[in-house]
Amino acid sequence: xxRILSKIGKIGRxxxxxxxxxSHVSGLSILSEDILKTDVEDWxxxxxxxxxxxxxxxxxxxxxxxxxxxxxxxxxxxxxxxxMLLLENPAKIVMVDxxxxxxxxxxxxxxxxxxxxxxxxxxxxxxxxxxxxxxDERGRIYDSLRGSLPSKALVYWDFHRETMxxxxxxxxxxxxxxxxxxxxxxxxxxxxxxxxxxxxxDIGQQRVFYEEQWDTWRWRRAFILAHLNISPTIFRPFMDxxxxxxxxxxxxxxxxxxxxxxxxxxxxxxFLTNKISGKYSLPxxxxxxxxxxxRDRLDRFELIHVDANxxxxxxxxxxxxxxxxxxGDAYSKGEHDQWVTRAIKRGKPGxxxxxxxxxxxxxxxxxxxxxxxxxxxxxxxxxVIQGVERGIxxxxxxxxxxxx
Ligand SMILES: C[S@@+](CC[C@H](N)C(=O)[O-])C[C@H]1O[C@@H](n2cnc3c(N)ncnc32)[C@H](O)[C@@H]1O
Numbered sequence: 222x223x224r225i226l227s228k229i230g231k232i233g234r235x236x237x238x239x240x241x242x243x244s245h246v247s248g249l250s251i252l253s254e255d256i257l258k259t260d261v262e263d264w265x266x267x268x269x270x271x272x273x274x275x276x277x278x279x280x281x282x283x284x285x286x287x288x289x290x291x292x293x294x295x296x297x298x299x300x301x302x303x304x305m306l307l308l309e310n311p312a313k314i315v316m317v318d319x320x321x322x323x324x325x326x327x328x329x330x331x332x333x334x335x336x337x338x339x340x341x342x343x344x345x346x347x348x349x350x351x352x353x354x355x356x357d358e359r360g361r362i363y364d365s366l367r368g369s370l371p372s373k374a375l376v377y378w379d380f381h382r383e384t385m386x387x388x389x390x391x392x393x394x395x396x397x398x399x400x401x402x403x404x405x406x407x408x409x410x411x412x413x414x415x416x417x418x419x420x421x422x423d424i425g426q427q428r429v430f431y432e433e434q435w436d437t438w439r440w441r442r443a444f445i446l447a448h449l450n451i452s453p454t455i456f457r458p459f460m461d462x463x464x465x466x467x468x469x470x471x472x473x474x475x476x477x478x479x480x481x482x483x484x485x486x487x488x489x490x491x492f493l494t495n496k497i498s499g500k501y502s503l504p505x506x507x508x509x510x511x512x513x514x515x516r517d518r519l520d521r522f523e524l525i526h527v528d529a530n531x532x533x534x535x536x537x538x539x540x541x542x543x544x545x546x547x548x549g550d551a552y553s554k555g556e557h558d559q560w561v562t563r564a565i566k567r568g569k570p571g572x573x574x575x576x577x578x579x580x581x582x583x584x585x586x587x588x589x590x591x592x593x594x595x596x597x598x599x600x601x602x603x604x605v606i607q608g609v610e611r612g613i614x615x616x617x618x619x620x621x622x623x624x625x
Pocket of ligand 1: 528
């Protein structure tokens, strides 16, 4: 292990100025030391904002076409999608996030994969059968991981130990608690109808059910009202747009639910109930069969606490693929162009760049770069039609290839 750690250290040292190095914490090679430079008292109260808010790894996988040995950039968020990209066998995935609590979240999450059994992991996160674990049991599991955390991540998690132990790591995340969308489906449908809807494995039957039983006036109205009332804490940049966004999201929901069976789309259960019960579809990154393969490749991660714009300006790393998430949604068109251009400058010829935008709000690829990239419109268009895309909130994934 220590050989791997020192190798990652060397890669990091070549690629970045000293203060951005990946650190070597015993037992886990992926921890950023940058949160160690922050004052934990400044961010200790924050709970992680994003714990998988609707981004799907399947279209990312299709778009990136990761080749063995390649180097991938990804926004870290909660690390779920990057962990699925590990299964494509890249040599390295650099995960970057500017939010220290999000980094602390990733540290505990990946330590859990590295050090726990699958049953313990499921209990700590709080999904499937593990969702019913007691707080005491979760607390005990957390305590067993304390030794793997660097000091400020430890301060953070010790501070939140009780709250997290009650809900599990997944529901500990602020955005899921604030989103509160689980309240609207029961206004429109009985528990029996909801259970039936979530359990379709056949898309033909699901389509018929959607048209004949699900898509009622009451459902559409509950959906729109719920989305008009989303907390500004999580949707601040979009509050004025909500009257426009709510019907777009409703259309997108219909589009996704008539393309992918719900038994293959965990987004639907989360969206409608705010939990993953284990009775329907599990996200791939929580499936038992992927647990060990992800764990075996964790040392290919570098986790860096930094603004990604700054990272692109300062790194000498070149990438074969980019997951820019929907970071650009918070930017003006000018800032969005700069953000995407910074990524383009760090790409190898032939590399794929991806970004997301909230439905109907795409700012487009930067005009000044139109000769250096090939926009993969056909591939983007095919993602929903072919049932690859399962996320509800977004435009089709934006994909471009860097020309030679
Ligand atoms: C844009 S949010 C969206 C969440 C995402 N849709 C998901 O499913 O997880 C993803 C992450 O981007 C991070 N982020 C936002 N702006 C950033 C920046 N300039 N540099 C690095 N990370 C950033 C946030 O802290 C958050 O963890």
